[in-house]
Amino acid sequence: MRWFLLAIIGGIVGWLCVQGGPDPRRWPSAAQREFGRMRSAAEEAVEAGKTAASLYEERMERELAAAAGRPGPV
Amino acid sequence: MDFDDLLKLALSIFLIISGLALAYLFLRMAGVFQRVSASLRALTDEIVPILNKAQTTMDGVNREIDRVDEIMVTAVNTTKGAEAAVGTVTSTLTFPIRKLGGAVEGVREAVRTYRARRSADLADDAAAAARRAHEAARRASEAARAAEGAPSAPAGVQDPTASSAAPSTAKVRHASPY
Numbered sequence: 001m002r003w004f005l006l007a008i009i010g011g012i013v014g015w016l017c018v019q020g021g022p023d024p025r026r027w028p029s030a031a032q033r034e035f036g037r038m039r040s041a042a043e044e045a046v047e048a049g050k051t052a053a054s055l056y057e058e059r060m061e062r063e064l065a066a067a068a069g070r071p072g073p074v
Numbered sequence: 075m076d077f078d079d080l081l082k083l084a085l086s087i088f089l090i091i092s093g094l095a096l097a098y099l100f101l102r103m104a105g106v107f108q109r110v111s112a113s114l115r116a117l118t119d120e121i122v123p124i125l126n127k128a129q130t131t132m133d134g135v136n137r138e139i140d141r142v143d144e145i146m147v148t149a150v151n152t153t154k155g156a157e158a159a160v161g162t163v164t165s166t167l168t169f170p171i172r173k174l175g176g177a178v179e180g181v182r183e184a185v186r187t188y189r190a191r192r193s194a195d196l197a198d199d200a201a202a203a204a205r206r207a208h209e210a211a212r213r214a215s216e217a218a219r220a221a222e223g224a225p226s227a228p229a230g231v232q233d234p235t236a237s238s239a240a241p242s243t244a245k246v247r248h249a250s251p252y
Contacts, residue, residue, distance in 0.1 A: 037195050045188035053180030060172045068164060 020030025 037192075041188050041191035041195070044191060045184040048187040049180035049182075049184030052183035053176035056179040057172050057176040060168075060175060064164070064168055064172075068161070 016024075016027040016031060019034050020026040
């Protein structure tokens, strides 16, 4: 467990070094910028996923309705 | 006996014969009418029960037709119910499959979009870093020229962002099947 925590902390510090440089004073701004990017990318990905899921379900419903011989969703 | 008396005798005989013929005719017609009346009575006595039986039969046929109609209505309702039940069962059975497939497709599309967006962000960062490096090199070369007093430009400094001067995209546009 200790090694696991050390690995996580080391990973976070390494990621901050990569994003903000070796100067720890730039890490908060770099982390804030990256988290903002991640949030916007995640929101965009979630919207795209919802759209894809709804379109997939509608297409499958149409195919099932056509197979059963009843009118499906328009 | 003169001719007048002879005519009267002939007329009397004719009238007597005519009366007898008419009497015979009426007698026969009475018999005929009697037989016709008897026949009609017998016919009536036979037809009325037959008509009653026919009426009873028709009533039974009508009742059976009503039952068949009810059976047909019940069969149609049963068929409709069975069809609705099959549709409901089909929808119920395929609902989890549809939802699961939609979730998988949504997750796949979300991951694809996220990775494309992050790749675009990394490309933007790389382009910005290259621009900064190029700017630093240019300033260094200008400082060196100013120090040496040579007007020629350095040969080793190339613009690393010439081919990708503009940031890749602010909004991710990747090939999506939707």
